[in-house]
Amino acid sequence: MDTQPSLLAAIREAVRGPGWAPGRRPAGGRMPPLDGATGWLNSPPLTTEGLRGRVVAVDFWTYTCINWLRTVPYVRAWADAYRDAGLVVVGVHTPEFPFEHDVDNVRRAIEDRRITYPVALDADYGVWTAFTNMYWPALYVVDADGRIRYTHFGEGAYEESEQVIRQLLAEAGAGDGLPPPVTVDADGIEAAADWAALGSAETYLGAERTENLASPERATTGSPRRYTAPARLAPGSWALAGEWTVQPDAVRLDGPGGGIAYRFTARDLHLVMTPPSSGTPVRFGVRLDGAPPGADSGDDVDDDGAGTVREPRLYHLVRQNGPVAERTFEITFLDPGVQAYAVTFG
Template sequence: MASHDHLIDAARRLGQRFRHDAVRAEDRGPADGEDALWPAEDEFSLAGATDWLNSPPLTGADLRGRVVLVDFRTYTCINWLRSLPHVRAWEEAYHDSGLVVVGVHSPEFSFEHDVDNVRRAMGDRSIGHPVAIDDQFAVWRSFHNHFWPARYLVDAAGRLRHHSFGEGGYEEDEAVLRQLLGEAGAGDLGPEPVPVDARGIEAPADWDTLRSAETYLGYDRTAGFASSPDVVPDRPHTYTAPERLRLGHWSLAGSWTVGAESSSSTEPGGRLTCRFHARDLHLVVAPPAGATVRFRVRLDGRDPGPDHGLDVDGTGSGSGTVTEPRLYQLLRRRGAVTSGTVEVEFLDPGVAVYALTFG
């Protein structure tokens, strides 16, 4: 919808003013065109959520007397996934002292509006705390939020006291959290910081070697498309990939339909190629309804071997299957990190690719 596109554009412009690290947070969700980071009211609101997971609907009044961590997320966001171990650790350590975590799922991609997809994704992450389904971005706007992930701390009186955006800042978050619990009368909170168990796709990025930025694969937000011809929007077309790619560029080969938010293969054998510099490479991808899609990954023209990601066959052959719409880890490099070229060949038609992310 045009109005939604306008909101995304406004959020992108406004978000750049507040972004503290362009790699470590996303700022592309809808905004209301104002510069304020905080609600006009003193108290926070969860009004406007279209559904709730793990809880009946909650209000600020319901949570009065508890310290609340409001965690904005969209389930395919790698930045949120890498922040989750910290939120999980705080919830486990401080729940009995009065902390309540409330997730707010404000979707980035169209398939993230499907509450069944969100429910499955939260279950996959063993998330048991309340999650507000914010499909219309009502809660997002009430906080004047611009980022995935974003963390807001609310004191026991219902007042917003602290915020942090993206990855990092965890020590300050925890210090403020403990301060607010102390103000609310909590007793001994134990040592800080609490231990954090971050593994698999939730492990921290290798920031020292990361040179690649998130790459969107639909024409609304993409950059660095290198196939011939240039993008033919919204209809099937046969693309040819160049022999070599520059760092940060990507290409399609075979028959694809390039849409606003994703590119969809229309025949078996479609290929997606990207030149990147990072330890980890992830792909946000969805199969056609009721089907699965087999794929094979090549790194610099070879099977990835020990550099395979969590969603690629552990034998190192590079094979995998897209079974549901989510973020898939295709590569986690074990040795020295250098620039490389990844090629993903989809052996079945109908797959939709949304974004490449790195770590």
């Protein structure tokens, strides 16, 4: 974020850098205040004091994070199943990319993900800082006395997290009124990653954190330059083709016909993209090993590989339906102005 560049750099390094190891850390302490929120959606402003007597699950997220997108079916299910038993789920949307500060974008994401529980907008990282949080996603479960009894960072541990929620609700007096544990059948972009076949790591495309750029031209930050893609890419490397401006946190296409190529191993490939500031849609085509993806197309492309960038979000471009193999992904944009931020896998 422009307002807190040093904090953002530290967060990015901690959250999704090479040393990121999601999991639990010792719980303890009181639930911090929520008054750092810059706004609220789905609810009037909530306070820590006003939540006393309820079990609270605080879920930190940012809407383009694939790790969070794969956890939201569980958080959503817990909110629905245990609301009447005394659970309050509070989502805290702390943005990573500049466009995630836009309230309308967050509101659209909430609708897309069918989120009905309260969401605190944390544009200034006030709630994040109060919790000394460093991860997307991060779950903090607070008992009815306001004590943090459980934390989990990253994906997974869903049964364990739900058991803690049930235990704390029972302690708060829910007793025999608890429903059975939830059953979650996630699909589409929310489906769990194929961890056994996942061989590629998330890659940022902007100059601040990019690596493995294989275009022979030296990247020039802040000014347009024509790039070319090599005939072959090494595993985990990527390339630009066409006229692009490399920015600190993204790459922007300055003319039609440019593209991005990536050599990857994963079931799913996603790309965080935004249309031009004018909002003009950007058409694109996807190829896998030089051919249309067909049955291996993601949710945001058809079998011929055609799609359109209409709003700022994460786009699901590839889902290999057969055995996962190393593939070359190429996306070519028919229109200029698109900005691409990060490639993620699943």
